[in-house]
Amino acid sequence: MALKGRLQDFGITQLLNLINLARKTGTLYVEGQKGEAQLCFREGKLIYAFMDGVEDSLPLLLQRAGKLTSEQAQTIMAHVRGKSDRDVALMLIQAKHIQQQDVSDSVRQHMLNLVYRVFGWNEGSFHFEPSELPVQGKLTTPVALENVIMEGSRRLKEWERLQDELPDLDIALKFADRPTTPLRDINLSVEEWRVISFINPSNTIRQVAQYNNMTEFQIRKIVYSLLQAGLVQIVRPPRPAATPPGSAGEKGQAAQADASAVRRPAVKRSLVHKLIDRIREL
Amino acid sequence: MQTLKIVVTGPFSSGKTEFIQSISEIDVVSTERKISRSAERIKSATTVAMDFGRITIDEDLILYLFGTPGQRRFDFMWEILSEGMLGFIVLVDSTRPETFREARRILDTFRSYSPVPYIVAANKQDMEDAWPAEDLKIVLQVEEGVKVVPCVAVKKDSVKQVLLELLYSILELMDEEE
Known part of the structure; x- marks a missing residue:
């Protein structure tokens, strides 16, 4: 058996x-x-x-x-x-x-x-x-x-661990604005160069892996090391757009457009100043 | 009567309850329960529902502070608590690097809920082994322009400063949008 x-x-x-x-x-x-x-x-x-x-x-x-x-x-x-x-x-x-x-x-x-x-x-x-x-x-x-x-x-x-550190492959990367390591001191492997050549805010990590015929494990490992070295940064997806305040159907429309988008309250500057003054007094 | 809401979030045992207790004018409505899971026996009780504090601004305006449940299994409440918030504070225990990854996840989750301003409060800065706020900014991959403020959640002045920094960030965002 x-x-x-x-x-x-x-x-x-x-x-x-x-x-x-x-x-x-x-x-x-x-x-x-x-x-x-x-x-x-x-x-x-x-x-x-x-x-x-x-x-x-x-x-x-x-x-x-x-x-x-x-x-x-x-x-x-x-x-x-x-x-x-x-x-x-x-x-x-x-x-x-x-x-x-x-x-x-x-x-x-x-x-x-x-x-x-x-x-x-x-x-x-x-x-x-x-x-x-x-x-x-x-x-x-x-x-x-x-x-x-x-x-x-x-x-x-x-x-x-890599999956934990980099759970989402549908995000993009860009070169660090201020790399922590001088570029001339860096030695990259062929595989790392292949990934580096596709770093662009319009390419997701998954797309870079596909272009290079890499497995998820391989791309995660390389991207993680590039992130750790401070060479690249994750391009965070744009924040959800602010919902126009005050409209009657605002909540329903927003919920239909994006179930995860939470309302941002309509608050005047004067209210925020009131809060600041009161908290200073406490 | 108008009410405004600020959410205080962060990993389990990061000091959210103390933070709200330090500044609230009412006894914090907190549903703390004894902890059953051995892995979470860092403190004897945890927030299973939420903390709820209040600051009366004037006779027409009240600010509420909501603390999120610290344990991951209650995260279904996060989005509910986020509804209509003015901004949020991510409280991090600066002495426990094992919670930094969780703090980053919480930060990303709340950030995805709403485009409101937020700041990170690096709690327990009075402890010898606390990581500096500027290091936490790097570790938590906090966006450029978002403040990471040193904090001691049991001290009222420190909590006041964190709240003020968040309110200044809210004003800055209003300036940008105008």
């Missing part, structure tokens, strides 16, 4: 702990709000993973890891059509295009990135199919789950 349940009741961390401790072999199917993942394990170790039914080919993984250029990856893919990843890896290693370590590092990194994404899912369903493993020819790399669980939990906490 397969293990099955809801992520709300039994989270990813608990599932991986169980698989690790019970040294399980098989495939864990996870269906969350943001996709479907399949994670394969052998004797409690993660060996293979893919998302949304898409198993990226080895040249693509090597390209993402910076081991191949885009042109190289395209050429290789065109020449090795129909061959298994294992055969492609052997061919590339023998031709000295890459080293064996590059292959295992790239596959491992791809797998881990995918698993860490699944850590953020707290709603959805899962089931575990014992003894079901990847088909022959797939490249597998055993990864001990203890470290994955620790790193995943750390990232989850970081993610929660």
Whole structure:
């Protein structure tokens, strides 16, 4: 009987702990709000993973890891059509295009990135199919789950903190009027530069992420660091317009226009001066 | 008889009740209850409904001070309390940095309710470990032009000064709009 349940009741961390401790072999199917993942394990170790039914080919993984250029990856893919990843890896290693370590590092990194994404899912369903493993020819790399669980939990906490610090991605950024750090002293990563190039009060953070093909986690992390460094500032959305005071239907119209807009009272200057005088006397 | 309203808001246990008590001419109508949640056992009672203070300006004008419930689970009352307010004060306990994030959220929430002027009062400035008001301005990402005023909520003069600063901000806004 397969293990099955809801992520709300039994989270990813608990599932991986169980698989690790019970040294399980098989495939864990996870269906969350943001996709479907399949994670394969052998004797409690993660060996293979893919998302949304898409198993990226080895040249693509090597390209993402910076081991191949885009042109190289395209050429290789065109020449090795129909061959298994294992055969492609052997061919590339023998031709000295890459080293064996590059292959295992790239596959491992791809797998881990995918698993860490699944850590953020707290709603959805899962089931575990014992003894079901990847088909022959797939490249597998055993990864001990203890470290994955620790790193995943750390990232989850970081993610929660970032979400707390920057809950709304539909706000825009602008360059700080008076940056706390002199610009010439700043070293930015390529990713940070990509974000910086889109900083504009008319672009929301979400749009910047979309332009740059970044995940919410990546964009939050970069924007948070730019905010902390005092390089950029959040452009606050404009305050709701003041409701014209005194009109009879004012409240109803305002409520219809914007349920959250609260009336501002019509107060004369003289009243405010009266308040000031009285409070001074107290 | 005309009545005006100023809302005093801020995180749990930031000193809203003391603030209103210090200046109100009536005993503050406060519905304090014993705290049940262990995480919130910083003080023995908290405001579950609201604080309500009064200052009579003259025979035709009364200023009411409303304190918002400090705990997040009563935030449904915030918007109700905000209705028709003249301005609002965000009271922050300057000695408890763990509440600054919550203060920022409250500030943003109230700011979204209404375009009225507001100020931040950095409470407990008489304590040794109080963060300076100017640091709080940065931490809370307070807009340019909005005042962050040092405050000791149990001292009447200090509370008076906070209220006056808010009223000056209201006048400044009126000047801008004219």
